[in-house]
Each structure stands twice: as structure tokens, then as C-alpha cells.
Amino acid sequence: MARIRSRGTLPEIKLRKALWSDGLRYRLAYDLPGRPDLTFVDARLAIFVDGCFWHGCPTHYSAPRTNRNHWARKLRCNVERDLATDDALQRLGWYPFHVWQHELSELGELVGRIRFLLSEAPLRGGRDSAFGACNPIDRVGNALVTSSRAEDTLWYQCACGCHDVRVLAVSNPGSLRPNAKKHPFETTLVCVCCRHIFMRRQDSPVEPRWS
Numbered sequence: 754m755a756r757i758r759s760r761g762t763l764p765e766i767k768l769r770k771a772l773w774s775d776g777l778r779y780r781l782a783y784d785l786p787g788r789p790d791l792t793f794v795d796a797r798l799a800i801f802v803d804g805c806f807w808h809g810c811p812t813h814y815s816a817p818r819t820n821r822n823h824w825a826r827k828l829r830c831n832v833e834r835d836l837a838t839d840d841a842l843q844r845l846g847w848y849p850f851h852v853w854q855h856e857l858s859e860l861g862e863l864v865g866r867i868r869f870l871l872s873e874a875p876l877r878g879g880r881d882s883a884f885g886a887c888n889p890i891d892r893v894g895n896a897l898v899t900s901s902r903a904e905d906t907l908w909y910q911c912a913c914g915c916h917d918v919r920v921l922a923v924s925n926p927g928s929l930r931p932n933a934k935k936h937p938f939e940t941t942l943v944c945v946c947c948r949h950i951f952m953r954r955q956d957s958p959v960e961p962r963w964s
Contacts, residue, residue: 764854765790765802771860772867785847787838796874797847800867804854807831809920811909813855815928816937825922832919832943839945848874851917908955911944918942921950929955 769791772779779800783792789799805813809832817824839849850870856863910916920929923937936955943950 762802762804764804764857767857767860768800768802768852768863771864775864775868777864777868777871785845786841787835787849789842789849793871793874796871798867798870798874799842799847799849801835801849801851802854802857803835803851808835808851808853810853810855811907811916811918811920811929811940811942813853813928813930814920814923815930815933816923816926818926821926829921832921835919836943836945836948909940909942909953911942911947911949911951913944913947913949915944915946917945919945931955 769779769781772791777793779791779793781791783789783794783799785792785799787799787801790802791800792798793800803810806815807828809828814828835851842849848870850867852863907916909918911918919942920940921943922941923929924939925937927933927935927937929936929940939952939954941950941952
């Protein structure tokens, strides 16, 4: 555990290099709640690069078989801290933007989303503006699901329509990867947008929210 770096990780450096080569200039180690990995001060945009294991990715989280209670507490603590950090940043007029580690496989698309967030910064208003739930681009940068087909609904999508969710707990060891040999029987998730906590199984159909 002591050898795990919290700053200057390889995923973070990979994103930094891609942004820099695209002409986007950022600040490091800016004094803000949660100490964001990258900040764009003029746009008040705070970027975090989140590991899929440490922060509860709904498509890649894997629960260890050993020391289960320790890892369960660690996961919930990390997610609750992430949500509290987002709240603190928004109260200061900053926009928190979380990048999953697996999203770095599509760097060009990711840089484009960040560029879009920088361009729309004036529309978000000043320090006292509120960032409502279910923004056009959610806090991990994914477009909200708009299809009316139930089969296109992600298994972890919240009833509010947002799929920016975090894993809070799993019922048993296993991986949430679609091709994993063993999945947790049940997963507890929290929606970052509306903070609704719900339980869902990957092999169960998701009720469509559209009429």
C-alpha cells in the first residue's frame, strides 16, 4: 500500500501529455478540495484521474477474495470522499470532471470532451451558479443515454437517467467486467448526479424509464 502513488501516476501523466500536445495548458497541485490532478483555473475546471479499482468503476471494478472487510470499507470511504470533494468544489464554483483510467484508451475522444468543457465554461456561470443534476455531459464525461430501447440501457444506469455512478459495495468477490468468469451476485451503486443509492444485478434486465 505504501508504494501506491496518489499523484504523478502513469494514467495521469498520459493524460497530461495528451492535453499538452493538444495545446491545452493546465495547473498541477492547485490548492483545492481533493487536490485535483489537473486544473484549468480560468475555466474553473478540476480534473481527477480515477483508478477503476480504487474509485468503484461500474464496468471494471473487481472485488478481492481476501481481506474482504478491509477492501469493502476502503471502497466505500473512497467513494464517499469523492462525492464530498465534488460538493465542496461546486460550492466554490468549480466543475469537477472525473476520468476513469480505462477511458485513457481513447485519448483523442477524451481530449475532445475536455476541450468542450473548457469552451462551455462561460455558460456555467460564476462562483454562485449551481450545477444541476444530469448535465448534458456527466461527471465522467459520458453522454447520457437517450435511446428509447430498453436493451440500450446500461445495467447500472440510475432511475434519474444518469449513468455517472460509483460502486459502493458488492455482495461477493468477483469482477464487473462483462467477460469476467465470476460476477458479484449483487452490486450496490450510488448515482453521482442525484445521490440515489440502489442495488442491481448484471444478469437482470433493467427496467426502462421511458414510456
